Amino acid sequence: MKTCAQIIGCALWAPHLQSAGAWLEWARTGAAVPEGPEPKAAAATVAPMLRRRLTPLGRAAEETAGRFPQALSDDGTALVFASRWGDIAEARRELLSLAAGTGVSPTVFATSVHNGIAAVLSIAHRHHGFQTAVAAGPFSLEAGFASAVGLLSEYRRVLLVSYDSRSPDAFQEKNTFTHAAAFLLEPQCEDGPEDVFRERWNRGPFAAVTTRALLPDETPDPRLDKLTGTADLDVIRWLLASDEPFLTRRDRHAAWVWAKSGAVTPNLLADGAGA
Numbered sequence: 703m704k705t706c707a708q709i710i711g712c713a714l715w716a717p718h719l720q721s722a723g724a725w726l727e728w729a730r731t732g733a734a735v736p737e738g739p740e741p742k743a744a745a746a747t748v749a750p751m752l753r754r755r756l757t758p759l760g761r762a763a764e765e766t767a768g769r770f771p772q773a774l775s776d777d778g779t780a781l782v783f784a785s786r787w788g789d790i791a792e793a794r795r796e797l798l799s800l801a802a803g804t805g806v807s808p809t810v811f812a813t814s815v816h817n818g819i820a821a822v823l824s825i826a827h828r829h830h831g832f833q834t835a836v837a838a839g840p841f842s843l844e845a846g847f848a849s850a851v852g853l854l855s856e857y858r859r860v861l862l863v864s865y866d867s868r869s870p871d872a873f874q875e876k877n878t879f880t881h882a883a884a885f886l887l888e889p890q891c892e893d894g895p896e897d898v899f900r901e902r903w904n905r906g907p908f909a910a911v912t913t914r915a916l917l918p919d920e921t922p923d924p925r926l927d928k929l930t931g932t933a934d935l936d937v938i939r940w941l942l943a944s945d946e947p948f949l950t951r952r953d954r955h956a957a958w959v960w961a962k963s964g965a966v967t968p969n970l971l972a973d974g975a976g977a
Contacts, residue, residue, distance in 0.1 A: 705912060706851065706890040706908050706910040707847070707850060707854055707860070707887040707888065707889065707890060707908070707909060707910070708888050708889070708890055708902070708906050708907070708909075709886070709906045709907055709908075709909055709941075709970065710886050710887070710888055710905050710906045710970070711769075711770060711884075711885070711886035711970055711972055712883065712884070712885050712886070712971050712972065713765075713767075713769035713770070713883070713971065713972035714884075714938070715743055715762050715765040715766050715882045715883075716762075716881040717736075717740040717741050717743075717879065717880060718735070718736045718879065719881075722968055722971040723968075725971070726942055726943060726968065728939075729938070729939045729942035730943045732939070735878070735879050736879075740758070740879065740880055742761050743758070743761040743762045743764070743765035743882075744761070744765065745761035745764040745765055745768065746768075747764065747768035747771065747826075748764055748768070748823075748826045749826065752822060752825065752826045755812075755813060755822050756813070757789050757791075757813055757814075757819075758867065759785075759788075759789050759819065759865060759866070759867040759880060759882075760789070760818075760819040760822060760823070762865055762867075762881065762882040763783070763823065763863055763882045763884075765882060766865075766883055766972075767781075767823060767861060767863045767882075768827075769884065769972035770861055770884060770886050771827070773859055773886055774823070774827035774829055775827050776829075776831070777829065777830050777831035778831065778857060778858055778859070779831065779857060779858070779859040779860065779861055780831060780832040780833065780834075780853040780856075780859075780860045780861070781820065781824065781829065781832070781833035781834075781860070781863070782833070782834055782835075782836065782846050782849050782853065782861070782862045782863070783819065783820040783833070783835040783836070783846070783863050783864075783865075784835075784837070784842045784843055784846025784847075784849075784862065784865075784934075785816070785819075785835070785842055785866050786837060786842045786866050786933070786934070787837075787866055787867070788814070788815070788816040788818070788819070788835075789813060789814045789818065789867070790867065790869075791867060792813065795814075796811055796814055816835050816837060817834075819835075819865075820833050820834075820835045831857075832853065832857065834849060836849055839933075839953075840923055840926060840930075840933030840934075841933070841951060841953055841958055842864065842866075842934060843864045843937050844911050844958045844960075846862050846864055847862060847885075847909070847911050850862045850887050851887075851910070851911075854887065854888070855889075858888070858889075859886060860886075860887045861887070862884065863882065863883070863884045864883045864884075864885075865880075865881065865882035865883070866880070866881065866932060866934065867880045868880050869929055869930055878932045881932070883934075883938055884972075890908055903963075906966070906967075906970050907965065907966060908962065909961065909962045909963075910960070910961045910962075911958055911959065911960050911961075912958075912959050912961075913953075913956045913957065913958055913959070914956060914957050915955075915956055915957070916953075916955060916956060916957055917957075920952055920957065921952065922952050922953060922954045923952050923953070926953070926954060933951075936949070936951065937949065937960065940962075941962065941965065942965060943965065944965065945965070947962060948961050
């Protein structure tokens with residue numbers, strides 16, 4: 703099955719989940735989201751001058767992607783950035799400024815567009831290879847993963863970075879929080895000697911995503927009509943803590959179906975994930 707990728711590394715960050723253990727506990731229990739201001743990610747792997755150009759969401763993305771410095775600096779690794787809203791708070795601020803007749807800040811605009819974070823991070827890590835930024839509503843992580851699997855036919859590795867911020871107050875959405883996840887992916891190994899396959903099998907779970915038509919008794923995900931940016935957390939929770947081999951999420955006219963060979967185990971979580 704060539705529609706599959708192997709997850710050989712994972713890094714996660716959220717303001718209130720400060721360790722890999724905290725993420726696993728959240729995935730198992732669905733702990734409540736704390737209220738109040740969110741602290742920024744350190745993003746210490748970016749030089750201070752460039753770090754100043756990163757918004758809080760950009761710092762969150764860097765906090766996870768930066769756990770894989772070799773991949774980020776390797777032009778043989780493709781980069782895929784996936785987000786439903788991107789830096790929506792910055793974009794909204796610019797639109798309000800424009801409506802008020804005070805103009806647009808070129809610096810803020812450059813990082814508020816959907817590939818703005820990808821651009822800053824590629825500069826920071828001197829990555830000159832392929833990169834793309836995708837969005838597909840609540841199913842942006844699915845779109846990013848599908849893009850990554852396609853790229854694995856040309857690149858030996860793909861770093862998939864998924865992120866969204868707490869919904870702006872104007873969205874009137876509750877229980878959302880800024881978060882980011884990075885997955886280092888390699889092609890599925892299904893050929894060659896059995897011992898090679900078993901060695902690769904032990905490196906991390908295989909995952910795949912496909913689509914099918916909605917069944918007559920299925921209805922689309924209600925979050926399609928809401929503004930929340932945390933729908934991808936369903937997939938992250940399933941990857942971390944669920945024993946179920948399949949996860950189905952319903953778009954308006956089709957269903958996205960995930961499959962995995964096993965959960966993302968603690969040893970695959972990059973050192974400092976969430977720190």
